[in-house]
Amino acid sequence: MTTLIYILVGIVGLILLLALIAPKSYHVSRSTEISKPPSEVFEYVRSLKKMDNWSPWAKKDPNMNKKFTGNDGEVGAISYWNGNKDVGEGEQEITKIVDGERIESELRFFKPWKSTSDCYFDIKDMGNGKTQVTWGFSGKNKFPMSLFGLFVSMDKMVGKDFEEGMASLKTLMEA
Numbered sequence: 001m002t003t004l005i006y007i008l009v010g011i012v013g014l015i016l017l018l019a020l021i022a023p024k025s026y027h028v029s030r031s032t033e034i035s036k037p038p039s040e041v042f043e044y045v046r047s048l049k050k051m052d053n054w055s056p057w058a059k060k061d062p063n064m065n066k067k068f069t070g071n072d073g074e075v076g077a078i079s080y081w082n083g084n085k086d087v088g089e090g091e092q093e094i095t096k097i098v099d100g101e102r103i104e105s106e107l108r109f110f111k112p113w114k115s116t117s118d119c120y121f122d123i124k125d126m127g128n129g130k131t132q133v134t135w136g137f138s139g140k141n142k143f144p145m146s147l148f149g150l151f152v153s154m155d156k157m158v159g160k161d162f163e164e165g166m167a168s169l170k171t172l173m174e175a
Contacts, residue, residue, distance in 0.1 A: 028155045030138025030162040031133035032170045033126060038100060041131040042123045044173060046103050047072050048079035048092060056161040064101040070094075088112050092119065107137060117137065133169065135162055 034041055044050055049072050052058040064083030070076045073094070080091040089111040096104040105119040117139035124132040 024149065025138065025140050026155075027136065027138040028158055028162060029134055030136040030159065030164040030166045032134055034131050034133060034170050034173050035129060036131055036173050037129050038123050038125045038131045041133055041173065042100050042103075043073075044134075045121045045123070045133065045169070046094070046097065048077055051079070054165055054172050056164040056168070057081075057083075057087045060084070082111075085112070134164065135166060 012173060024074045032146055049068060052066070052138045057099075058064070061083035064081050069080075070077045075094050076174040077095055078091050078093045081087060082089040090107060090109040092105050092107050094103060094105050096102070101123055103121045107117040107119050109117075119137040120135075122132075122134040125132070126132050
């Protein structure tokens, strides 16, 4: 019986230790340079509807159920999706726009698990009709999901999707 108590205390202690060292937040971003003026790039990426043209997740489930509410490209616009296991269910709401510079959104995932993340696009004039676009998202890791972050990097999980999205956006805009 004493051995069982020591084992249980050890397991609880290990879980507490892991919870203390587990990453409390995550941030993933990717950038690309597009040979178009910043105003044109900004107007394109602010549209939630146009995002389906270059989003890697739209390609993973071209038959997903989509709904849009509000005025696309403006604060309060919402894109809802419900798709296969690769895209899950959730919505994205534009929460802030700094005209010509930045678009901020809140991503609310419902399936396969509930979570909320912040998403953004930063637009930077590189001169000579070129624009740098940075697409990123960040959020907080809550226990017990924070333990998952000890073994799997969010950057490794979705970084390649962000790279694919930026490459598709560049190709699409420069065509």
